[in-house]
Amino acid sequence: MNYDLFDLSNNGDTWTEEICKDALVLRQFAVAQAPELMQAVTEVTTQAPFRHMQTPGGYTMSASLSSCGSMGWVSDRVGYRYSSHDPQSKQPWPAMPEILSKLATEAAEAAGYHRFYPDACLINRYTPGAKMSLHQDRNERDYDAPIVSVSLGVPATFLFGGMQRGDKTIKVPLAHGDVVVWGGESRLKFHGILPIKAGYHSLTGEDRINITFRVAG
Numbered sequence: 001m002n003y004d005l006f007d008l009s010n011n012g013d014t015w016t017e018e019i020c021k022d023a024l025v026l027r028q029f030a031v032a033q034a035p036e037l038m039q040a041v042t043e044v045t046t047q048a049p050f051r052h053m054q055t056p057g058g059y060t061m062s063a064s065l066s067s068c069g070s071m072g073w074v075s076d077r078v079g080y081r082y083s084s085h086d087p088q089s090k091q092p093w094p095a096m097p098e099i100l101s102k103l104a105t106e107a108a109e110a111a112g113y114h115r116f117y118p119d120a121c122l123i124n125r126y127t128p129g130a131k132m133s134l135h136q137d138r139n140e141r142d143y144d145a146p147i148v149s150v151s152l153g154v155p156a157t158f159l160f161g162g163m164q165r166g167d168k169t170i171k172v173p174l175a176h177g178d179v180v181v182w183g184g185e186s187r188l189k190f191h192g193i194l195p196i197k198a199g200y201h202s203l204t205g206e207d208r209i210n211i212t213f214r215v216a217g
């Protein structure tokens, strides 16, 4: 099997696994709060609905997305970037609900990153078959802050690679409530999501929801 992450700690309900240096999975870290997190996601996406963005290369992303916080990630024919406004509504992105920012700060702390205060929260929705190709998160202004990424609903296989697109990848199964935190030497590593298999979760239906926190600057 290609999956044997090193178990760093185990507190019974939640445990921590290392993908590689400076990349951790906090298993089940967000399970207890998941219903409230989903409620916050629904509040955000009522104001800024999920949409499929265009890539600079002219493709349409299979995951649909929304954002909250002072900066939101956008993609169009011009490129990838952060914007203070939702290009669809021309309004500022919805404020980041406290339950989301607090969870992000706590998860970062649990992974050893102190004082992580994200200004950008990207929400990805994957329906069956949707995926995210290997990419680096590199539109943020500085790379000192980690990325905190929360999985809800239907499971996924996360690919985590190296500094080059062609580097070998590790397959990491992500379940409802798992949180991945990567920073330091892993901050710019390529990662992606394999096509989501058909499934069902009582909180999200057929979807997988991913909430990704960054300091965009």
Ligand SMILES: O=C(O)CCC(=O)C(=O)O
Residues within 6 Å of the ligand: 122, 124, 132, 137, 149, 151, 158, 191, 192, 193, 210, 212
């Ligand atoms: O859905 C995920 O778990 C990863 C999302 C991601 O890599 C991103 O939004 O940049």
Ligand SMILES: [Fe+2]
Residues within 6 Å of the ligand: 135, 136, 137, 191
């Ligand atoms: Fe990413």
